[in-house]
Amino acid sequence: MLLPGGSGHAGVLDRLVAHLAGYYRVVAMSSRVASAARPDTITGEQHPKVHAEDTLALIEKLFDEPPTVFGFSAGGITTLELLARHPEHVHLAVVHEPPVTVLLPDAEGHRSALESVRAAARTDGPAAAAPLMTAIMTTAGTDATPAALHHCGDWLEGYADTHPEPPTPQLLELFTRLAGLQPLFLEHILVPFATNEVQLAALDAASARLIPVAGIDSRGQLPYRAAAALAARLDLPLTELPGGHLGPVERPTQFAHALRALLNEHQG
Numbered sequence: 001m002l003l004p005g006g007s008g009h010a011g012v013l014d015r016l017v018a019h020l021a022g023y024y025r026v027v028a029m030s031s032r033v034a035s036a037a038r039p040d041t042i043t044g045e046q047h048p049k050v051h052a053e054d055t056l057a058l059i060e061k062l063f064d065e066p067p068t069v070f071g072f073s074a075g076g077i078t079t080l081e082l083l084a085r086h087p088e089h090v091h092l093a094v095v096h097e098p099p100v101t102v103l104l105p106d107a108e109g110h111r112s113a114l115e116s117v118r119a120a121a122r123t124d125g126p127a128a129a130a131p132l133m134t135a136i137m138t139t140a141g142t143d144a145t146p147a148a149l150h151h152c153g154d155w156l157e158g159y160a161d162t163h164p165e166p167p168t169p170q171l172l173e174l175f176t177r178l179a180g181l182q183p184l185f186l187e188h189i190l191v192p193f194a195t196n197e198v199q200l201a202a203l204d205a206a207s208a209r210l211i212p213v214a215g216i217d218s219r220g221q222l223p224y225r226a227a228a229a230l231a232a233r234l235d236l237p238l239t240e241l242p243g244g245h246l247g248p249v250e251r252p253t254q255f256a257h258a259l260r261a262l263l264n265e266h267q268g
Helices: 010-020 048-062 074-085 107-124 126-138 169-194 200-205 222-233 252-265
Strands: 068-072 092-096 210-215 238-241
Touching: 010 169, 010 252, 048 074, 068 074, 074 092, 074 169, 074 200, 092 222, 092 252, 107 126, 107 169, 126 169, 126 222, 210 222, 222 238, 238 252
Parallel strands: 068 092, 092 210, 210 238
Antiparallel strands: none
16 A cells, blocks of 8 residues: 655556556555545645545455555655554555654744745745745754664665656646645645654554655655654664655656565565
């Protein structure tokens, strides 16, 4: 089960799905925001626990056994909520850079910064808010790279000489359509998801099923540091995978190769 980030449109993961489908039965799920027939039907604050219940309902409908759930960014936050509330329905939870700001130093400062992004979107529109959000997410912090780093498979060999894959025409067209969901994301998803309280006690009890991961190219950035903080609080290693925060979208071939190696390590 794959849960995308942002507003949650599964189409951004089509290339990753294509690389995984020869080895697994793969379901990529769109969120209730991205799958709404009309964007104006979503008018209220979104909460990870509600999105987790949506995911659980689909798991119960489509899977006979608990699946591995991979979520990145906002999808990673939904995956954490799903594991904390329904661990018996998750075989493994692989969470890629969930921006859980409550685990970072100056959590209130992060909340204030995210609220400023929402305020800018309200007053000046998404185009004015976008660079503010990018600055918050990509400005390097002072947190050190965690000592317990893990790499799986052979993807690091020659990685420095590689580049992201160019987007397909279909993906570019999808990005254009998804721009229409950006106001919903900025108003109803960004703040409640990124400031969601993490159920550390429940996650600690289910930590054998949890794999925090982050993109090697986003070291120092907020989502990477949040994943590292999550790993540290639960005494788990942080596994690095190809790419940055959007590695599953921008480097689908390399990412699928590394993710398969990671899942192979956790067979059984």
